[in-house]
Structures are given as structure tokens and as C-alpha cells.
Amino acid sequence: DIQMTQSPTSVSASVGDTVTIHCRASQDINNWLAWYQQKPGKVPKLLITTASNVQYGVPSRFSGSGSGTDFSLTINSLQPEDFATYYCQQANTFPLLSFGGGTRVEIK
Amino acid sequence: EVRLVESGGGLVQPGGSLRLSCAVSGLTFSSYWMSWVRQAPGKGLEWVANIKQDGSEKNYVDSVRGRFSISRDNAKNLLFLEMNNLRDEDTAVYYCASGSYFLDNWGQGSLVTVSS
Numbered sequence: 001d002i003q004m005t006q007s008p009t010s011v012s013a014s015v016g017d018t019v020t021i022h023c024r025a026s027q028d029i030n031n032w033l034a035w036y037q038q039k040p041g042k043v044p045k046l047l048i049t050t051a052s053n054v055q056y057g058v059p060s061r062f063s064g065s066g067s068g069t070d071f072s073l074t075i076n077s078l079q080p081e082d083f084a085t086y087y088c089q090q091a092n093t094f095p096l097l098s099f100g101g102g103t104r105v106e107i108k
Numbered sequence: 109e110v111r112l113v114e115s116g117g118g119l120v121q122p123g124g125s126l127r128l129s130c131a132v133s134g135l136t137f138s139s140y141w142m143s144w145v146r147q148a149p150g151k152g153l154e155w156v157a158n159i160k161q162d163g164s165e166k167n168y169v170d171s172v173r174g175r176f177s178i179s180r181d182n183a184k185n186l187l188f189l190e191m192n193n194l195r196d197e198d199t200a201v202y203y204c205a206s207g208s209y210f211l212d213n214w215g216q217g218s219l220v221t222v223s224s
Contacts, residue, residue, distance in 0.1 A: 001170075034210040036153070043203065043214045044145075044153060055212070087153050091209035095167045097143070097155040 002026050004090055004100035012108040017078045021103045023071045023088035032092040035064055035073045039084040048073065083107050110134035110213045112204050117218030124194050128218055130187040130204030138182040141208040144189045146200035157189065194222045
């Protein structure tokens with residue numbers, strides 16, 4: 001099984017800050033990685049696929065990078081609506097899928 | 109507009125059974141892999157199971173294999189999750205989601221509580 005480890009588990013930031021969240025796979029997953037955003041009490045939303053492909057309608061301040069085992073999600077100029085929990089998900093072992101543990105972005 | 113609506117959740121005793129349904133509209137249901145993903149209270153997302161477009165392939169996370177069964181009715185645009193021998197640790201909100209490698213549409217979730 002591939003384990004997905006996110007860091008940090010939480011981060012405090014202010015509006016306007018740049019935040020970077022990391023996701024590490026226990027083995028090479030090429031670029032089969034997605035990022036999701038989940039706001040409290042809401043449904044997860046797909047932000048990025050194949051490590052860096054930002055989904056239609058997602059603000060350009062969101063970007064993803066990485067390949068192999070190390071990936072990151074960067075949010076530039078953090079906005080109030082960006083405070084949420086972010087999850088990575090690997091699909092290298094499709095049809096078996098797995099998520100990281102999540103990173104909570106909190107208001108400082 | 110794509111809509112996924114789960115139903116069938118509730119309170120069940122340990123060892124009991126429950127069947128979740130997910131009604132899908134706004135997309136060609138028979139063209140999509142479908143998944144169930146769960147989220148225990150205050151915890152992260154856990155992929156549970158998925159099923160191929162024609163139902164010929166079904167996959168499960170180890171913790172539910174042999175107890176849960178995923179199925180679909182393409183004529184009625186319905187996805188199901190049959191859950192047997194439920195355990196306390198199965199308590200969670202269960203989401204249905206469309207997509208193969210990545211899950212691009214999600215339902216609002218159905219809460220399953222396993223407790224005596």
C-alpha cells in the first residue's frame with residue numbers, strides 16, 4: 001500500500017500570506033496526485049489533478065507541483081475563503097485510491 | 109448541473125447492516141467510475157470502494173473488504189453500498205463521488221452511526 005503523508009498537519013496564516021502544503025508518497029507515484037479543499041461542514045472540492053493541473057474555475061492563486069514522491073500545494077495571497085482543510089490523494093495504484101491525512105489552514 | 113444525493117444512513121448496532129444509495133443526475137452515469145469515500149467525525153477522508161462503469165470491476169479498501177459491497181444500477185442512475193457486520197469504526201459520513209483516478213463530483217454525504 002502507498003502511504004500519503006501531509007505536512008504540516010496545520011498551519012496558521014494571515015490573509016495575503018503565501019502558504020505551501022506538502023504531501024509525500026511512500027513510493028513513486030509519478031504525477032498521479034490530486035489536491036482537494038474541504039471547508040468546515042462542506043463537501044470536498046477537487047482543486048488540482050496530475051500534480052499541477054488546476055481545475056476549471058479554481059482561482060489562479062492555487063498551484064501544484066512535484067513528481068515522484070514529493071508534492072506541494074501553494075496558495076498565493078491567501079484569501080478568507082481559503083481557510084479550509086486540504087487533502088492530497090494518490091491515483092498511481094488506480095483503481096485503488098488513497099488520501100493523505102489532511103492539512104488544516106487556519107487564520108492567524 | 110451535476111447532482112449526487114446519498115440516502116440510507118442512520119443509527120445501527122454493531123454487527124448490523126445498512127444499505128446506502130446515491131442518486132446521480134446531470135451526467136451520463138453509465139460512463140463514470142463511481143466511488144464511496146468516508147469521513148469519520150473530526151477525521152480525514154478515506155476512500156472505501158469503487159466500481160467500473162459497467163459494474164464488472166469492484167475494488168475495496170482492506171478494512172471493509174468482505175463486509176461491504178458496492179453495486180450500481182445504470183438504468184436508474186443509482187449507486188449502492190451494502191454494509192454488513194458493521195463496526196464502531198465504520199461510523200462516518202459516507203460520500204459518493206464520480207470519477208476514476210480523481211473524484212470531481214461529490215454528494216453531500218450520509219451519516220452512518222454504529223453504536224449500541
